[in-house]
Amino acid sequence: MATDSGVAAVSAERIDLGSFTFECGETVPTLEVAYETYGEFTGSNAVLVCHALTGSAHVARRGKAGAGVADQTTTGQARAWWDDTVGPGTAIDTTEYFVVCANVPGSCYGTTGPASENSETGEPYGSEFPPVTVGDWTRAQRRLLDELGVGRLHAVVGGSVGGMNALEWVRRYPDDVDRVAAIATAPRLDAQCLALDAIARRAITTDPNWNGGDYYGDDRPDPNQGLAIARQLGHVMYLSKESMAEKFGRRAVGRDAGGERFPPGPTTDFFPYRDVESYLDYNAEAFVDRFDANSYCYLTQAMDDFDLATGFGSVADALAAFAGEALVVSFTGDWHFTVEQSSAIADGFRETGTSVAHHVVDSTHGHDAFLVEPDRLNPPLADFLVDGVAGRAVTDTDSATDRDDHAPVHTGLF
Incomplete structure (x- = not known):
């Protein structure tokens, strides 16, 4: 074509x-x-x-x-x-x-x-x-x-x-x-990643709207709260400590920023709503609009297995x-x-x-x-x-102290 x-x-x-x-x-x-x-x-x-x-x-x-x-x-x-x-x-x-x-x-x-x-x-x-x-x-x-x-x-x-x-x-x-x-x-x-995936699925399957995975139909709500929490956990897994510190630190969202917890948290007028929470909530809300809770469970199980x-x-x-x-x-x-x-x-x-x-x-x-x-x-x-x-840029950077045919570690090539 x-x-x-x-x-x-x-x-x-x-x-x-x-x-x-x-x-x-x-x-x-x-x-x-x-x-x-x-x-x-x-x-x-x-x-x-x-x-x-x-x-x-x-x-x-x-x-x-x-x-x-x-x-x-x-x-x-x-x-x-x-x-x-x-x-x-x-x-x-x-x-x-x-x-x-x-x-x-x-x-x-x-x-x-x-x-x-x-x-x-x-x-x-x-x-x-x-x-x-x-x-x-x-x-x-x-x-x-x-x-x-x-x-x-x-x-x-x-x-x-x-x-x-x-x-x-x-x-x-x-x-x-x-x-x-x-x-x-x-x-x-x-084992750590297996555990985190298990917690993510547990968040979905304990959602009040889970119904054993048979929640489809116009008269049934989706288990979006559980799926949102699972996705938030996933986002934490995908970021490093250093990147999270750089992106969010301990900064709080301003009162005029319109931030709202998902799901709402207790005593929000007293405790700050932080940038990292806002990031997780925004991504969770977007995710539940485009993904299916059952699919999340099925695909993470496939990865775990x-x-x-x-x-x-x-x-x-x-x-x-x-x-x-x-x-x-x-x-x-x-x-x-x-x-x-x-x-x-x-x-x-x-x-x-x-x-x-x-x-x-x-x-x-x-x-x-x-x-x-x-x-x-x-x-x-x-x-x-x-x-x-x-290939010119395909340098083998794996540790090779006991191998003459591979270069030593030198990260950050580009």
């Missing part, structure tokens, strides 16, 4: 993949997948982008397709979530690559999930929707690409749980991928069949998916003899760095997609 002006074209679609059996053994009669494509497919230039937890297929602005094509919020998000990294002239250049991004099963941005209608009953699935896994996401993506006529991928790229999705591609379909870029991710969640070594014994064994090249990117301020966890992925690739670079970025932004620091992420990612680990 290309426009007359030569600018890469884009399409937003929804496809029916027919009956789909999840890894849990349960089947849905119809799995519809929402996806967007960018650029022209030449047969060997396909790049699959895997979105993070609450992301969508809307990875880049549709307006980048050319003049007269407006940005459309077809997936319910007001802004393309990786617009500075995907598009003409960016790291994943849509004038060079055919980019595919698909919303995952269990989500609420166009792909079949708990809020979708069961074609056999005419009612929303609700609590009857099957449990989903990262493996299910990957299998659905493979079926979508088959429908699009895409066989082998030039690259799979993903950040956060999208990075887990990308690693699952290497584990499940090693012959279908030339290059993989796993960004701000881990082979599995640690993922363990790259499952069924293989070790990370290296899970990656052993992959014969391509790998880029691992981590950020020093990210305590959600740490540099050490990324090192475990890179070491797993090295043990199998895979060409791999672990690029460490010195950052204070926390987990959100892969979204908000394109100036530091884009150079190594762009060079990796073009030249693999030999």
